[in-house]
Amino acid sequence: MLDQALSALLLQAGWNATLVALGAALLGAAAGGAGAFIFLRKRALVSDAVAHATLPGVALAFIVMVALGGDGRSLAGLLAGAAGSAWLGLLAVDRLTRRTRLPEDAAIGAVLSVFFGAGVVLLTVIQTMTAGRQAGLESFLLGATAGMLLEDAVVIALGAAGCALAVVLLRRPMTLVAFDPGFAASTGVNVARMDLAMMGLVMAVTVVGLKIVGLILIVALLIVPPVAARFWTERTDRLVAIAAGIGAVSGWVGAAISAAAPDLPTGAVIVMVAFALFLAGLLLSPARGVLAAVLRRRRFARRVHRRQGLLALAHDEPILEPLTRRLLRREGLLRADGVPTEGGRAEAAKARLDEARWAAMRARRDDAEAARYDGLTPIETVLAPDEIAELDRRLGPRAPEGA
């Protein structure tokens, strides 16, 4: 099983699996990029309505194709139906939001559930039509790559490549609109048209992803990569690129795992890979990660303990707190019996002088520099040497405790 996954990962598992893996990676990249735009535009959940709205279109296309004498399984035909009803769903969200007092989230939820319900009704109609024969439309719910026809794989790979190309071509105006619509309009970008293109791109990704990821979980491929990318950068252009990368890796690895375990729904596997990458960012990101936050907090706590310990030494008070003792001993400032060493005495005197200078300065001033007092920042990093000399003159010769 591991061998199979590995060979699919390295594109050695045959022409079909290679095409599916490439298609999934391209789809992931396009979804990550397009998702980054709607994430920045704060409309991530609109894509959920679009995705669920594809179901009645798929079912209707199947019924129409069967009625016309085909076997109803042409992927291109089904995807065309999906695009049609997704467009209607998008229109319905837009209408409800603009023409009535309902907020956008309510419109999204209403369209999502009603269109999906209509799709389920049509699916039961299809079950009675085919009378025992499996139409296989259920695979559009959660995605399936097992036993995919070559022509289907080609359709998906080409569609995904088209979406990825559109993301590359439209990245500048879309980033601009997503980040600051007002500024974008002032530079001559047609914001309404860009919004429409953005939603069109989301729709295209959704429709192409139906067969691989499935309509229930495709929204994850649009939402998770941008949120995961947000941990690694503060810049929009990089956000789009990183999100596309995370999406591509999720699609690639997910498709490979699914090639080795054909019973698992491909969509769920791909989403779990994306979620694992998200968790990695949440834990390990240097700026916003949990680990970094814990380390920062620990470092801060140690600095406070060290400083308070030194001040206690300066005032000849015993140090009872175990962490403080341990920290000072490790630095060689304190002996095992709690008596300061030579170096410890020097550091303590320095801390006391610093504290006294700060007190003298804060007694006189009430400005931004004085507000930087936190009991940790050495005053040398805030004031110039001549200002410190002036403070020392006020404190009097060799009498820091006078303040």
Add this chain to the structure above:
Amino acid sequence: MGAGFVQLSLPPILIGVFAAVACALPGNFLLLRRQALIGDAISHVVLPGIVVAFLATGSISTWPMLLGAAGAAVVAVVMIEAIRRLGRIESGAAMGVIFTAMFAGGVLLLEQAGASGVHLDVEHALYGNLESLIWFDATGWGSLLDPAALAGLPPELPRMAGATALIALATRLFWRPLTLATFDEGFARSVGVPAGAVGFGLVVAAAVAAVAAFDAVGSIIVIAMFICPPAAARLMTDRLTAQVWWSVGFAVVSAVLGYVLAGYGPLWLGSRHAVSAAGMIAVVSGLILALAAGFGPRRKRAGENLTAA
């Protein structure tokens, strides 16, 4: 309208009505608080909880599944909050990450469970099995007064009725704090209403409704009933009391009409097979919303002129 109706259609219709009302009641407040999609999120995240409960107990029994679902809902709420705070991510996106990931996890677990050959699948979780909730012991309307026959009611019916009664009672009891905290949180706090606790309680009520309804009717109805009846009601009136009553009415009409259309509609059209009742109930609620959006007397935002638009 004889024995066959009481046996085959009455229990599913009643369960559908109770489920619809139980979801529509908290839905009103969620809608006004801009949290309409919480119902959607909850109905996704309960899947792993139910599957874990199933894997742990090895059987499809009610109480472990309800507990598992409730546990999953709590885990989801905590994780969404953690991501929002730790990663400084906007709440809609945080919700999207968690509910899709948990649903995907549930689907994968389900495949493991499916290997053991027990009937529990994704389609069941989505569409429910409303049509199969049949009252075998009923022989006619008289069975409603017959204790022996009543004992044979599908267990989903009393459970759903109980959950609905509980939620209706809670809505009545906490009406004042709920309204205050929904419309003006700052004012609510200043007169001593614990707005945070009220918001949390509302989410818990929504979770109870979703979990109870989920098992009987599937998640489509849950999501549709959380949103469509309250949204349609919102377009009918400006007063909250009236809105809640409208939404209950819409929910009941959707459930009854949806079930009847699904069960009997195809017969009228000459087909022998019924279609999905859960899907049809959602569709009817959507049609009601569409009518309200087109003709509801209060469909515009305050200040917009109805005739000019």
